[in-house]
Amino acid sequence: MSDTNRAPVQAEPKKFSIRVSRRETRRGTVMAFLAWILAVYDYIMFGTLLPEIRTEFGWSEAEATGIATAISVGTAIVVLGIGPLVDRIGRRRGMLATVGGTAVASALTAMTMNPAYLVAVRSIAGLGIAEQSINATYLNEIYAATEDEKIKKHRGMVYSVVQSGWPLGVFAAAGFTSLLLPLVGWRGVFVLAALPALIIVLLRRSLKETPQYSIFSEAHKLKKSGNVREADELLAKYGLDHDHGAPIKAIFNAKFRRNTVFLSLVWFFNFFGVITFTVLGTTLLTDGKGLPFSVSLLVFMAANLGGFFGYLLFGALGQRFGRRPMVGLGFLLAAVSYTLMLLWAADTPTVMVLYAFGQFFMAGPFAALMFYMGECYTTDCRATGTSFLNAMGQPGTIVGGAIITAMLASGLDWTTTAMVVGVGGVFLSGLLMFGCKSMPQLADFGHRVDPAVAQ
Structure with missing residues (x-):
C-alpha cells in the first residue's frame, strides 16, 4: 500500500501532569x-x-x-x-x-x-x-x-x-x-x-x-500525524482552545483582533511618553526645567522609585478592580501629573514630587498590563500576542523621538515639545485602553478536569 493511502498512526494516549507544585x-x-x-x-x-x-x-x-x-x-x-x-x-x-x-x-x-x-x-x-x-x-x-x-x-x-x-x-x-x-x-x-x-x-x-503548553504541543503533534480527531479530543478533555493556525495570523482573527489592534496602539503611543520622560528624562529636566545635571540625576532616580511602588500598587488594584480599567486610569493620571510638572512646578522639590507621581502612574500600570495581555490570548498564540504588543513600543520610540527632534529643531522649547509628544502620547494610550475588551483571568487549569486524567 502506498504512503498516500496509509491510515494515520494511532498514538497511545499520553498522560499529563496538570498540577504545578x-x-x-x-x-x-x-x-x-x-x-x-x-x-x-x-x-x-x-x-x-x-x-x-x-x-x-x-x-x-x-x-x-x-x-x-x-x-x-x-x-x-x-x-x-x-x-x-x-x-x-x-x-x-x-x-x-x-x-x-x-x-x-x-x-x-x-x-x-x-x-x-x-x-x-x-x-x-x-x-x-x-x-x-x-x-x-x-x-x-x-x-x-x-x-x-x-x-x-x-x-x-x-x-x-x-x-x-x-x-x-x-x-x-x-x-x-x-x-x-x-x-x-x-x-x-x-x-x-x-x-x-x-x-x-x-x-x-x-x-x-507549563502543563497547558505540554498538552497543546501534544495535540499539535497528533494533528501533524493525521490524528485530528484525537487532537481535538485531547484539547477538549483539558478545556483548551483549538489551534487557530499560524500564531501571527491567529492574533488578528475575529476572536482577538480588537484587543490586538487597541493594545498595539496603547503601546505605540505610550512609548511617546517613555522616550520623553524616561529615556530623555535627564535632558528634559536640565533643558526644560533648568535643573543642574547633578540635581536632575537625583530627581530622575527618585522619580523612578515612584515607578517601583506604582508596580506594586497597580498589580493589587488590577487584581481587585480589573486590569483594563486600572491601566487606563493610571495612564490618564500620569498625563495629569506630567502636565502639572511641566506647566506649574517651579522649584526642585515640586518638580521631583510631580515627576515621581508621573512615573508612578505611567510605569505602575505595566504590571497589570503585561498580565492582562497574557489573558487576552489562548495557548496556541499567547506568546506571539504578548511579544507582538511588546514590540509595538519600539516603533513608538522611533516615531516619538523623530517628532521630538523635529520640534526642537524648529525652535520649539522642551516644555511645548514634552506636552505635545510625551503628555499627548500617554493621554492617548490611556483613552485607547478603554477600547479593549475586559478579559477574565485565566481559569484555574486542571481543577475542573476529571480526576481520572489528573496525575
Whole structure:
C-alpha cells in the first residue's frame, strides 16, 4: 500500500501532569524576576555607556543617534520574531532563549568594532526586552495550574513584583556602571554583565514546561500525524482552545483582533511618553526645567522609585478592580501629573514630587498590563500576542523621538515639545485602553478536569 493511502498512526494516549507544585511555582517566579532585572540592566547599561562608546570611536552626536535608531529597529524585529517561536518551541525554551540572548548581547557588545557590528549585536538584546512578554505568558499559565493557593488568589499582585524588576534593573545599571567603569572600562562592564545572565540560564534549565503548553504541543503533534480527531479530543478533555493556525495570523482573527489592534496602539503611543520622560528624562529636566545635571540625576532616580511602588500598587488594584480599567486610569493620571510638572512646578522639590507621581502612574500600570495581555490570548498564540504588543513600543520610540527632534529643531522649547509628544502620547494610550475588551483571568487549569486524567 502506498504512503498516500496509509491510515494515520494511532498514538497511545499520553498522560499529563496538570498540577504545578508550590515549589515549582515559586522557583519559576523568582527566576522570572531575576531574569527581568538582568534584561533591564543590560538595556539601560547600553544607553548609559553609549557616550563612552561614541567617544572611543569618534562618532558625532548625529551618528550615535542614527545608530541608536537602527538598534531600535533591529530590536523590534527580534521581539516580533520571538513570540511565534515560543509558541512553537515552548515557554521553557523561550525563557532560556531570552535570558541567553541577554548574556550573548552583553558579551558581544564588549567586542564592538564598528557601527554595523554594534547594531547587529544590540539587536540581539531584543531577546532581553522580550523577557517581560515571555514571563507574562509563562507565569499566566503556571499560576492558573499551581497548587499554591496564595499565589493563585493574588496572581496579579505576585506578577507585579516580577515586573518591578524594571526600576531595580535601572538602579543596578546606574550603580554598577558608575562603580565599574573607572576600573574596567566600558568593554569590561559589558563582559561582567554577561556573567549573572549565564548563571540564570543554567538555573532555568531545570524549570518545567507549563502543563497547558505540554498538552497543546501534544495535540499539535497528533494533528501533524493525521490524528485530528484525537487532537481535538485531547484539547477538549483539558478545556483548551483549538489551534487557530499560524500564531501571527491567529492574533488578528475575529476572536482577538480588537484587543490586538487597541493594545498595539496603547503601546505605540505610550512609548511617546517613555522616550520623553524616561529615556530623555535627564535632558528634559536640565533643558526644560533648568535643573543642574547633578540635581536632575537625583530627581530622575527618585522619580523612578515612584515607578517601583506604582508596580506594586497597580498589580493589587488590577487584581481587585480589573486590569483594563486600572491601566487606563493610571495612564490618564500620569498625563495629569506630567502636565502639572511641566506647566506649574517651579522649584526642585515640586518638580521631583510631580515627576515621581508621573512615573508612578505611567510605569505602575505595566504590571497589570503585561498580565492582562497574557489573558487576552489562548495557548496556541499567547506568546506571539504578548511579544507582538511588546514590540509595538519600539516603533513608538522611533516615531516619538523623530517628532521630538523635529520640534526642537524648529525652535520649539522642551516644555511645548514634552506636552505635545510625551503628555499627548500617554493621554492617548490611556483613552485607547478603554477600547479593549475586559478579559477574565485565566481559569484555574486542571481543577475542573476529571480526576481520572489528573496525575
